Amino acid sequence: MMQAMTAAVAAMAFAISGQTAPGTTTRPVLSKAEAEPFTPETYLRYSGLYSAPVADPWRPKPIATGRPDYLVGGHGFASVQQAVNAAFRDGGAARRWIGVLPGTYTGTVFIPAGTPPLTIFGLGRPAEVRLEFTIDATVTPAVWAEQVNAAGRYAEGDPAWPMFRSCATKTSATAGLCATVVWAQSTDLQLKGLTITNTLLDTVDRGTHQALALRTDADRTQLENMRLISRQDTFLANADDVTRIARVSVRDTYLEGDTDFVFGRAAAVFTGTHFHLVSSRKAGGGVIFAPNTAPNYPYGFLVTHSRITADAAYQTAPTGYLGRAWDQGASATGYLPGSTPNGQLVIRDSLIGAGFNTVTPWASAATTARPFTARIDEGRDLNDVDHNRLWEHANRLTAAPAPAAGTTTSPGTRR
Incomplete structure (x- = not known):
């Protein structure tokens, strides 16, 4: 690459x-x-x-992949969220690998704090392994909750339930930065060989329509050979605790957008990356x-x-x-x-x-x-x-x- x-x-x-x-x-x-x-x-x-x-x-170091501990697609888990939930429940401090077969996986993925170090990687070319969802930051938190959880992806007792509830119960007028396809609060996360797209894209006017593809909140987040696509606010490299440093490394990745993306x-640090x-x-x-x-x-x-x-x-x-x-x-x-x-x-x-x-x-x-x-x-x-x-x-x-x-x-x- x-x-x-x-x-x-x-x-x-x-x-x-x-x-x-x-x-x-x-x-x-x-x-x-x-x-x-x-x-x-x-x-x-x-x-x-x-x-x-x-x-x-x-x-x-370059992200290493091999035989996954959890498989998404085929005869494995139906969604990346299900595999993340399984890794969280298995616990421990050792790194775990989630392999994602080629296909389009529609819906959000929330990776909560306390998840073991995860490597989520595509088992194909990045353009063939697609995580997608359509969400606009201008909707109310109630509408956001209906759209994100229409299929019951999040339920009380699930690892990511607190993340979902933190947005669903917001008292603000809009969903704001909750409008993201993949949201990670866990440290030592690695993502490789995936396309993440907020498919709102050009369906809205040229006004303020934040539509994140990826939001990361924690330290030592690593992206490699990724494709992140949206229009406004494609990638939020965040520090959820505003008092603490969060580090992110991005290599050999494609990022597309039109406003503050x-x-x-x-x-x-962005190395060998195409904006x-x-x-x-x-x-x-x-x-x-x-x-x-x-x-x-x-x-x-x-x-x-x-x-x-x-x-x-x-x-x-x-x-x-x-x-x-x-x-x-x-x-x-x-x-x-x-x-x-x-x-x-x-x-x-x-x-x-x-x-x-x-x-x-x-x-x-x-x-x-x-x-x-x-x-x-x-x-x-x-x-x-x-x-x-x-x-x-x-x-x-x-x-x-x-x-x-x-x-x-x-x-x-x-x-």
């Missing part, structure tokens, strides 16, 4: 331009010295409280990243040796944004320096295709509309709470190629 990614990047290396530090106030660039701390090892080095991080190096509080911005629901102004990093913690998202692309419509009218800060929880107060989360992201050693605003690739913050500002002075503080923390280093920027007559491309279906 990594070789295929490298070949694809090489094939797109036309009209390349470099990046020079310090960049501009709207497109800041790190120098070689400034970029040195921003490595996968650093982002994954610490655990514990944001206020008192503990050195606890996590060096995720990679977002959250986690310390997350693709689409215009099928929202014709312009789409945003890829919305990190929500704790204000005094220096490591949010790191994107390295990856590919960032946009579809043909964006290449014709380049209005896409690489990202913006989320500023979660500050809609009433506005951004409060040192108190409001201040998203941190470095995109480095990657290929950024055509379709993005080249002068101002970072949008104003999602919740507060705080304008993007970056320091470019000598000796700048990269964690200055009065400025944004969205950076680039040593990326390759490409212009749109002239398409061959009669040809189209769809990155979301090639893998």
